[in-house]
Amino acid sequence: MDIITLAHGSGGKMTHELINNLFKKYFSNDILGQGDDSACLEFKAGRMAFTTDSFVVSPVFFKGGNIGKLAVCGTVNDLASAGAKPLYLSCGFIIEEGMPVEELERIVCSMGETAKECGVRIVTGDTKVVQKGAADKVFINTSGIGIIPEGVNVSGRNAKPGDKIIITGNMGDHGCSIFLEREKLDINAEISSDCAPMNKIVEDILNITMDIHVLRDPTRGGLATTLNEIAGQSGVGIKLNEDAIPVRQEVAGVCELLGMDPIYMANEGKMIIILPECHANDVLKALKSNKYGENAAIIGEVTDKPAGRVSIKTVTGGSRIVDMLVGDQLPRIC
DSSP: OOBOOGGGGSSSHHHHHHIIIIIHHHHOOTTGGGOOSSOOOOOOSSEEEEEEEEEOOSSSEETTEEHHHHHHHHHHHHHHTTTOEEEEEEEEEEEETTOBHHHHHHHHHHHHHHHHHHTOEEEEEEEEEEOTTSSSSEEEEEEEEEEEOTTOOOOTTOOOTTOEEEEOSOSSHHHHHHHHHHHTOOOOOOOOOOOOOOHHHHHHHHHHOSOOOEEEOOOTTHHHHHHHHHHHHHTOEEEEEGGGSOOOHHHHHHHHHHTOOGGGSOOSSOOEEEEOHHHHHHHHHHHHTSTTSTTOEEEEEEESSSTTOEEEEOTTSOEEEEOOOOSOSSSSOO
16 A cells, blocks of 8 residues: 655655655646646735645544545635635645545545535645655645725624524534544444535525624634634624524434534634524525525524523523633544
């Protein structure tokens, strides 16, 4: 079996063979094909969004995806959270010596397919190889650039009292899937990661109305932590309805068994949308016509107080404060 060696990171013949036979094969586009040290890009005048993220998920292959698909979706979704149309990505690989080339190819192939689905191009990158034991198979860094359409003004600072809060689907699938696969628990539950790109959903929403106040993907820390961040940024209160929050039955069962809460579990293919009440039903209808938004729901509203706090009406009719995640339910989730 072919494996990655330190020579693949030397910058010599084996590095060039890896780049030409693997990365260029799956990431092929006219900008990357120029082969220069920097990608030269052209932009129309306007606002630009720029983001970067690193991915160290363990295991690198999981139900519903792998570290490569996760890297592309994660960066595309961060751009979409700014209301931007993603255009270009970079990717940097830190590969552990001894990693099978076949596994690396599966990851790179998945990245190419996902980028094509998103309509983005991977235009530059870097490859480093480290000694065995200095990494865990592969770590990936991706950066992304997108253009924000004129008239779009999305920020965590923009939530206003009276706004409705929509989530695009079931909570906790990614975190629960990774936990079960990593810990190899003897639990009979068919749960897959929700890893998916959200940029097309955001485009659909903005075609209905540009009067969207907040977009945010609830990744590490889940729905609860992300809404606390937004409440703090905007200086508003947020009130949730527990009954309305969509959670897959299998995820709810696993969380109950392990003493976890789905609203703190990571998601990698969901979007929080905060918008004026007058647009909420139209946006919800559009979401439900998209395969990544079939289980979308209105889950709460923004209030004027208590500022910076999130509360939830429980299924029993009571109310409790929902704080930020304390500690880490599960490290290396993305």
